[in-house]
Amino acid sequence: MPGITLDLADAAEIAETLTLLTQWLSGSHRQTLADSFTAFIGHPAYSTSTLCADLHRFAFLLGATDGEDLFGEPTP
Structure with missing residues (x-):
């Protein structure tokens, strides 16, 4: 699979949009x-709760969050 690069500013903007939607x-x-x-x-199998979880996951993959929304409280 060919690599895909994304400018850091573009990734941040996408992550902000995902957060806004959530x-x-x-x-x-x-x-x-x-x-x-x-x-x-x-x-009803795909709900807004499922959509929010997907949006949180995408924001995490873009590096915008520490995954707390996905995995719970961060470990010390």
Whole structure:
């Protein structure tokens, strides 16, 4: 597989966007967004919670987080 490079500034911007989307999906309109998302996807197997987990994972892979959202509290 060929290597893919991503400018650090571009990676940071993508990670910020992923974080923004996660916060929006987890905010005060959580249930309304979850209902809309389920209607759009057409099946409850992939929910906004699953989507948020995927967004957290992508942000971690971009180096924007320490993975605390994925793995729990960091170890000392």
